[in-house]
Amino acid sequence: MPTLLLSLETSSPICAVALHHLADGRLLGQAELRLDKSHSTHLTVLIEQLVANTGHALADLGAVALSDGPGSYTGLRIGAAAAKGLCFALDIPLLAVGTLPALAHQAAAHTPRPNTYLYCPMLDARRQEVYTALYAADGCELLPPTNLVLDAGSLAEHLAHHAVLFCGSGAAKFEALVQNNPNAVFLANVQPSAVSLGELAWAAYQRQEFCDVAYYEPFYLKEVYTTTPRSVIN
Structure with missing residues (x-):
């Protein structure tokens, strides 16, 4: 029976994951990297290592939570892609917690x-x-x-x-x-944390405040600005 809540914090340069027990909200483990632009290459590795190091498998996940934003456009998109992929594959609910x-x-x-x-x-x-x-x-x-x-x-x-x-x-x-x-x-040195995100996500799970996995998009707060390469314009 799925028993774990996985939380992904990707809204800042910190790439962080945490595992809480769904039954009582108890923290089982956490991992993070404070390397700029590490999300795309390290997020899935952190997830796999944390799950394995706590003696579990991905099949034990009962829900996935992610940082909803605002924050880094790229980081939020990477987190959303990873969270939605897990939720689709495992058929489990998605929770979003504001940064x-x-x-x-x-x-x-x-x-x-x-x-x-x-x-x-x-x-x-x-x-x-x-x-x-x-x-x-x-x-x-x-x-x-x-x-x-x-x-x-x-x-x-x-x-x-x-x-x-x-x-x-x-x-x-x-x-x-x-x-x-x-x-x-x-208050100095307060950075986005997957543990804090997971604590709020666990409370939201009890209230069954789930997102639509298919249509979920991060809360960017401001529009994403894009430019057309000069070579295309010419």
Whole structure:
């Protein structure tokens, strides 16, 4: 009987996988590579090795979860292709967990007195732009995911009334703009994690919040921009 939840985190340069037990959400193992552009060549290897190293087989998978985005366009597509392939082959459900709520969940889980903060994960979207959202400690969404061009007045209303904990690859850009605001707290070294993703995915599995495997697409937040090669134009 399938008993495992496999989680794939590919929204950032980190390529990470985790296994949780479907019965109780217990973490069985995790693996990650912090090598840029490693997803296409290493994701399936990490999956196979993690499953084997925990004494299981792919046939033991009961569901696959993946990072839904926003994040790296290429990474999200690679993760989606791998997750959908496994779900089709094994006839098991697919779960998608947003990168931003997973980051907020991770930060809250490692913060003393977590209910004293709001959580604002920020992913670098180049220049002064970030992908961001705002959450309470229990995961309640207070500001939906958006792409935001940062300035000194960003999130001023929330910072005027609450202590807000910022984390993620884009947070450093905002720290330079609001470094004198005592309500702005910055937590370093919080990166997308397959373990945090799996914890939220396990809860979603209990609620049977499954995706349509055939039609699922990642949540890019912004349009994917493509260009036509000059040789084609000519």
